[in-house]
Amino acid sequence: QSVLTQPPSASGTPGQRVTISCSGSSSNIGSNTVNWYQQLPGTAPKLLIYSSSQRPSGVPDRFSGSKSGTSASLAISGLQSEDEADYSCAAWDDSLTGWVFGGGTKLTVL
Amino acid sequence: EAQLVESGGGLVQPGESLRVSCAASGFTFSSYAMHWVRQAPGKGLEYISAISSDGNSTLYADSVKGRFTISRDNSKNTLYLQMGSLTAADMAVYYCARDEDGSGTLDYWGRGTLVTVSS
Numbered sequence: 001q002s003v004l005t006q007p008p009s010a011s012g013t014p015g016q017r018v019t020i021s022c023s024g025s026s027s028n029i030g031s032n033t034v035n036w037y038q039q040l041p042g043t044a045p046k047l048l049i050y051s052s053s054q055r056p057s058g059v060p061d062r063f064s065g066s067k068s069g070t071s072a073s074l075a076i077s078g079l080q081s082e083d084e085a086d087y088s089c090a091a092w093d094d095s096l097t098g099w100v101f102g103g104g105t106k107l108t109v110l
Numbered sequence: 111e112a113q114l115v116e117s118g119g120g121l122v123q124p125g126e127s128l129r130v131s132c133a134a135s136g137f138t139f140s141s142y143a144m145h146w147v148r149q150a151p152g153k154g155l156e157y158i159s160a161i162s163s164d165g166n167s168t169l170y171a172d173s174v175k176g177r178f179t180i181s182r183d184n185s186k187n188t189l190y191l192q193m194g195s196l197t198a199a200d201m202a203v204y205y206c207a208r209d210e211d212g213s214g215t216l217d218y219w220g221r222g223t224l225v226t227v228s229s
Binding site for chain 2: 002033035037039043044045046047050051056088090091092096097098099100101102103104
């Protein structure tokens with residue numbers, strides 16, 4: 001059972017906009033920023049969004065992040081087949097005194 | 111460009127120990143905190159340990175506290191994870207990752223090394 005809750009799966013068709021949610025609590029998302037990682041099949045995770053809404057250089061602006069209260073969201077617009085991957089959120093948890101991940105969401109491009 | 115390469119994974123029996131390593135290149139290793147993150151087969155990512163740039167501060171997940179030890183040798187640009195009392199629950203791909211700014215933002219990852227625990 002992950003501290004941060006994500007839907008196990010999401011899907012969309014090419015060109016669509018999809019959103020993946022990450023629900024936490026006051027001790028993690030509610031008081032700290034959120035990072036998102038993308039993991040393509042068979043590869044290591046890659047930093048996609050940091051500080052809740054910032055994109056590292058090289059990440060397309062089709063990817064965006066937001067945070068409100070104890071929840072965060074990752075939005076992907078203009079969905080492409082190469083976006084098919086697992087997406088995980090992460091944040092520092094003040095109560096656990098450590099970083100925690102969500103369980104991950106498997107995105108399928110139909 | 112920064113590169114991280116893990117090694118040392120393999121098959122061990124329950125109760126045994128194993129040390130995995132992570133060789134860093136392409137950046138000033140001694141300037142960055144480092145993390146170990148693992149992923150059990152078909153499961154999500156799990157932070158398990160972190161170490162400050164100078165090695166003086168460490169952090170462990172409850173799941174490995176008292177059994178695992180993180181360390182680093184800045185003269186060799188290498189990160190280590192000594193794992194003890196291994197159980198089937200520790201079977202996973204172990205990734206090392208660079209912490210961009212000490213906030214837990216992991217900007218570079220290795221490809222991982224697989225640890226299998228089985229009798």
